[in-house]
Amino acid sequence: MDFLRPFFSGGDRGPADGEVTKEPDAKRAKREEPDAGVEVAAAAAADGSVVTADGDAAGTGGGVRGDAPGIATQLAEEGGGPPGIGATAIAGATVGAAVGAGAATGANGKVDHLGQYAMREIHLRKQEDDGELVYMVIKNDGEQQNLVWLVVALKNIFSKQLPNMPKEYIVRLVLDPRHHSMIVLKNSAVIGGITYRPFWRQAMGEIAFCAVSANEQVKGYGTRLMNHLKEYVCDKEAMTHLITFADNNAVGYFQKQGFTKDVMMEREKWVGYIKEYDGGTIMECHLSAQVSYTEFPAMIRKQRAAVDAKVRELSNAHVVYPGLVHFSAPAGPGGVRKPIPAEHIPGLQEAGWEPPGLPRYRLLHPNCGDGTPSYDNLNKFMRALVNLTTNHADVWPFLEAVSAEEVPDYYDVVKDPISMEVINARVDSGEYYATLEMFAADHRLMFNNCRLYNAPDTVFFKCATRLEGFFEAKVAQGI
Numbered sequence: 001m002d003f004l005r006p007f008f009s010g011g012d013r014g015p016a017d018g019e020v021t022k023e024p025d026a027k028r029a030k031r032e033e034p035d036a037g038v039e040v041a042a043a044a045a046a047d048g049s050v051v052t053a054d055g056d057a058a059g060t061g062g063g064v065r066g067d068a069p070g071i072a073t074q075l076a077e078e079g080g081g082p083p084g085i086g087a088t089a090i091a092g093a094t095v096g097a098a099v100g101a102g103a104a105t106g107a108n109g110k111v112d113h114l115g116q117y118a119m120r121e122i123h124l125r126k127q128e129d130d131g132e133l134v135y136m137v138i139k140n141d142g143e144q145q146n147l148v149w150l151v152v153a154l155k156n157i158f159s160k161q162l163p164n165m166p167k168e169y170i171v172r173l174v175l176d177p178r179h180h181s182m183i184v185l186k187n188s189a190v191i192g193g194i195t196y197r198p199f200w201r202q203a204m205g206e207i208a209f210c211a212v213s214a215n216e217q218v219k220g221y222g223t224r225l226m227n228h229l230k231e232y233v234c235d236k237e238a239m240t241h242l243i244t245f246a247d248n249n250a251v252g253y254f255q256k257q258g259f260t261k262d263v264m265m266e267r268e269k270w271v272g273y274i275k276e277y278d279g280g281t282i283m284e285c286h287l288s289a290q291v292s293y294t295e296f297p298a299m300i301r302k303q304r305a306a307v308d309a310k311v312r313e314l315s316n317a318h319v320v321y322p323g324l325v326h327f328s329a330p331a332g333p334g335g336v337r338k339p340i341p342a343e344h345i346p347g348l349q350e351a352g353w354e355p356p357g358l359p360r361y362r363l364l365h366p367n368c369g370d371g372t373p374s375y376d377n378l379n380k381f382m383r384a385l386v387n388l389t390t391n392h393a394d395v396w397p398f399l400e401a402v403s404a405e406e407v408p409d410y411y412d413v414v415k416d417p418i419s420m421e422v423i424n425a426r427v428d429s430g431e432y433y434a435t436l437e438m439f440a441a442d443h444r445l446m447f448n449n450c451r452l453y454n455a456p457d458t459v460f461f462k463c464a465t466r467l468e469g470f471f472e473a474k475v476a477q478g479i
Contacts, residue, residue: 118297121218125294133221134185135228137236142174149183150174153190173208182229184212184221191216202269203240205233216266225256230285230293240287241265245280259283321346336429363478372405373436381425381478382439388474389443390420394463398446414449419440438477443471 069292127133138146142324151171174195177257183193192212198205198243207229212222233239243265246254251261263270263284276282292299324345331337342348343355368377389395401419402410411417423442426432433439450464 022360025115034035054125064245116301118300121224122297124224125222125297132187133224134181134188135225136185137180137182137232140177149190150181154181154183154193154195157190157192157211157213158195158209161214162209166207170209179208181372182225182232184225184228186216192221192225194225196229196233198233198237198239199269199273200237202273203238204265204269204273205237205239205242206274207242207244223257225293227293227296230287234287234289234293241269241272242287244283245269245274245276246283248279248281251283254283254285257285257428259285287360318352319347319350325456329422334430339431339434368478375434378433378436381426382433382436385439385471385474385478386420386427387466387469388426390424392467392470394470395420397450397460397463398467413453416445417449418446420446440471440475442469 024268090160124133138149140147140150147400151174151307155167155171155174158165158174159167162170174181176197179197181193181194183190193210194207195209196205196207210222210226230242236243242259243263244259246259261281261283263282264286265284266364270282274282288423308318324340326337326340327338342353363371363373363377363381367380371377388397398420400421401417402414404411423439423446426442427439447464447468451461454460454464
């Protein structure tokens with residue numbers, strides 16, 4: 001490998017005026033741990049990352065150096081469309097398959113429903129803790145092992161996953177000492193990586209290539225690799241932004257990873273450093289030192305705990321009362337059950353319920369006492385209306401339920417049937433109709449059912465219209 005070092009020791013261009021080519025000696029101060037999940041959520045929002053209730057989170061992407069005029073790079077996402085020419089090189093970096101059913105046991109012994117993304121992250125984190133997965137940043141610094149990983153492994157992965165990218169261009173950027181590469185080792189073998197270039201003065205990073213080997217895709221390694229990159233460049237290289245030009249095929253991917261088309265970074269920081277491609281879209285992802293990009297499950301737990309604590313402060317919605325046993329007892333005559341006073345329902349008054357006042361009308365029917373719409377007076381009034389209706393000349397189609405034998409398709413059309421027989425039984429129970437509105441609604445349902453099934457020129461349709469007019473008039477006269 002020694003013969004490669006002088007050949008690739010140079011770069012694709014010299015440093016820009018004022019650009020610092022030496023890595024900063026002082027490491028960035030460790031991020032402060034947020035005191036509450038709400039602060040974590042706010043930091044994630046400011047960062048442009050997405051941390052949702054179902055566990056979806058944002059990764060990062062990047063752009064292609066503008067050193068090869070006329071050379072655009074290709075998006076080859078996992079599960080994406082056919083390779084195309086664009087302004088961003090991505091392969092195998094999409095969210096992989098979900099792990100498990102989206103639930104895990106938290107520190108308190110309760111089941112945490114964190115979502116599929118967080119469950120996959122937990123699984124990948126366990127692989128890292130077991131030593132199966134290792135993430136590290138390397139570059140062409142003359143170390144023989146680094147050259148082996150770059151030339152033999154990473155370059156080949158990029159070449160296979162990005163077939164439209166010239167191999168010479170891939171080799172030139174991967175072995176450029178100014179470019180760094182984060183690789184992921186699975187059982188000591190390179191299965192993917194990201195090549196990027198840090199711009200120290202601008203506190204900006206530009207990703208050139210990102211790919212995961214074909215046999216390791218759709219497992220979440222690509223997204224985990226991106227998250228490790230964000231964590232590394234934010235903490236170790238003091239970067240605040242990742243930026244790229246994305247073609248039409250890559251825009252959707254970057255949006256899912258927390259990138260935005262609204263570039264907030266000062267234009268002079270990236271113009272002249274990144275090649276602008278025709279048809280490409282500049283996209284940016286802001287990095288925050290307050291966010292741990294490799295600890296999303298812990299962040300989600302903190303967020304949910306904070307939201308749950310706030311809900312408990314503002315309401316008693318978390319309090320569960322015992323169910324009603326009223327409906328387990330046998331029903332009364334006609335299937336009618338004795339109603340339960342609302343104030344006896346557990347939790348109703350605690351939720352802010354107040355008993356309604358009397359209706360703002362008086363009953364004018366002579367059998368209704370002083371006319372106050374009390375329960376007894378309402379029942380007398382409804383009984384009088386039923387007697388008047390059942391004695392009307394047009395009531396005959398409504399006295400009994402429609403026979404399914406005589407009219408086979410009736411119940412295919414009418415889904416909520418009712419008849420005067422049912423209404424009469426409900427009034428006789430003295431407990432079904434708590435308000436006059438309920439009583440009138442059953443009559444109107446009966447008339448509407450008749451008009452729904454029968455044509456306007458039928459005798460049934462005309463009976464329904466005449467009887468409805470009679471009923472509404474009597475109701476109006478009694479109140």
